[in-house]
Amino acid sequence: MKTISNKDMLSLLDKLKAKSKREANIFFSLCEKDSEIISTKKFKDVLLNSGLRAKDKRLYNLFQNLDAHGDRIVFEDFIDIIRSSELIVEKALRGELSIPDFSYFAKNLDNMFDEVKKIKSGELASYIPPLANVDPDQFGVAIVTTDGQIYQRGDSEVDFSIQSMCKPFNYCFAMEKLGLEKVHQHVGQEPSGRQFDDLTLLARSAVGQLNRIPFNPMVNAGAIMTAGLIGPEDSHSQRLRYIRQQFGRLIGWSPKGEFNTELPRFNKDMARQENFTGYNNIAMGYLLMATGNLPHTKTKLHNDIHPDQDEFDFYSEPAVTEALKLYFSICSLEMTSVNFATAAATLANSGVCPISQDRVLSQKTVRNCLPVLQTSGMYNASGTFFQQVGLPAKSGVGGGVILIVPRLMGICIFSPRLDEQGNSVRGIEMAKKITSKYLVHTFDGTMTDTDRLDPKIPISKWRANSCGEAIWAASNGNIRTLERLVSEQRDLQIGDYDMRTPLHLASAEGQLEAVKFLLKQGVKPIPDRWGGYGYFDAKNNNHKDIVKEYEKLDINYTQASHLVEDPNGKTDKMAIYDDELAVIELLFAAFENNVEGIRTLIAKGVPVHAGDYDSRTALHLAAAEGCMEVVEYLVSHGHPLFVRDRWGATPLDEAKREKRKSVYNFLKDFKLKT
C-alpha cells in the first residue's frame, strides 16, 4: 500500500475535490491511514454500525457489488459505487440517518433493557391457555427508524400474539377501504373512560336520530366494528388473507418474496380459544348488529328443518359471526418484536414501510389513526401514559406494546407480565425510560433540558448546542443572542470541553457589556481546565474595565497554569471554518474519543484541523484527554502537529501536561519523523 505523509493528506483532499467534489469528503473521511484507498470491510462496517442491515432493499445491490469488488476501493470506483447506490448510503456515511449516533443510542437502550429486565412483577393474561402458558420471563425490544435502522435486544425474534395491538391497524385498513368519514359513521373517536370490553356504546345524535356506535376503534366494540367493515362482502378466508397481506406489507413482506420477511403467523388454537371464551365479544357483536351499524346483507338465510319437528330454524346473523370470526382471527396473528417495530415504523413514516419502501397506508390514514392511539391506546391508563410518555401507543394482552415516534421510529416492547390495566409492566417501564432519556414526548417541543437528549442529533452536536452558541455570542459581544438564550432558559454557565464558559470568552475578548450581562444574570465565574478564571483572561489581555467588574465579587481568582515547552518553535496554521458550531462539535467528538463522530464531520467537509475561539483544535483535545484512537485518526488525516492554542500550547504540550503517556510518545515519534 502506498503511504503518504501527514502533510500530503490535506493536499490529497484537494486533489480528490478537483476530481469530484460531492464524494471527496466522504471518501477522504474513510481513507485508511496515510493512504489513498479505503478498505471494503471498513466501508461495510461503517454502514452496518449506522444501524442499517445488509438485507435492506436499498443496500442489497451495493453489498453484492462490494463482495465482488475485492478488499480495496480507490476513489474512481468509490464514485461509481456511491452514485449507483441510493442516497441512503451517503446519509449513513455522513451521519445523517434518522438516529445519527446509532451505536451510542443502542448502548443507552441496552442499559435501559438491563435495568428493566430486573422487574418481575405483573401477571400473565389467564383467560385462555395459549396466553396463560407463555414463558413469563420473555423480554424483547426492537426499534426501527424511518430510515430503516434497526435495534433489537433480547427475545426480539420470538413470535407473540398480537391481541389488541391489531386494533390500530384494523382501523387503518378500514379507513383505506372506506375513508375516514364512512368509518366514523360506524365508530367514534372518543376516549371511552370505560373497560376495553365494556358493552356501553357512545350515543351520538345524527340528523335528529339517536345513533349508537362504539366509542373508538381501540376498545373491543370498535375493533369488532372495524373488522366488520373490512371486505364484508368477501369470504372469511379472503378477508383474513387480505389482512395478513396488509400486515405483511407493513413489516416489509413483498409478494415476490424479497427481504426474507414472512406473513404474520395465524395461531388457529388461539382463535378457537378466543371464540370459546369470548362471550362478551359475542354479546358485543349482537349489540352492534342491534344498532344497525354493523354492515350486513338484508336477506336472511333459511335452514331446512323437517316440518314435523317441533323446532324452528334458529337464525344466527352471519354478519355478526363473520365479524367476530375475523376479529378473533386477527387477534390471533403472531409476529416478532422486530416485525411489530417495523409496522410501528411504517406508521411513524407516514405509511411507507422503511424496509421495503412500499407505501402501505396513505398519509391521511396514518394522520387520522395516531391521535386515537394517543388518547385511547393504552386501555384505562391511556391518560397517564400520554402524560408520562407522550407517544401514540397500543398494547395488547399478549404482552406487546408498540410506540410510534412520528417521523423518527417505531418501537416494540414485548414482555408478557401485565399490570392491572392489562399493559405489559416492562413495556411501560421501558417506554418511560426511553422518554426520560430522550426528548421524544409529543410535547417536549424545544425543551432545553440538557440532561435529556434529542436522538435526531449526534451527541457531540448536542453538547456543542448546549454551550457553543452562548460562548460564541459572548466572545463576539452579541448581547441580543445572549438575551434570547436567557429567554429560552439556556444555562449560560455551561462550559465546553475545556470548561471554558461564556464568561471566560467575553473576558478574554474584552466584551465588557457581555461580561456585565452574564454577571447580572447570576452566572458564577468558574475555573477552566487549567484552573484559570475569566478574571485572568481579562487581566492578561489588559481589559481593565472587565477586571473591575470581577473585583466587585468576593472570589479568590486563580491563574491558569498552561504548559508551553517551546514557545518560539514551529507553528502550524489551524483551519478557520465558518460553521462555528460544527467546529465545537468536532472538538467535543475528539474530547469523547468518538472517532465515528469525527469521521462524519470530516465527511461533511469540516476541516480536520479547524480551531475554536481559543484556537483549540481536535488534536489539542484528543491529546489532553489521552484519546489515542482519535489522535491517530486525526494525524493520519492530515491534522498538523504544531497548531497552537490561545496560550501557545501545542497538542504535544497538552499530552505532556495531562500526563497522557502513550499519546505523548506517539506525537513525539511523529514529530521526529517529520
Ligand code: GLU
Ligand atoms: N382478544 C382479546 C379480546 O378481545 C383482546 C384482548 C386485548 O389484547 O385487549 O378480549
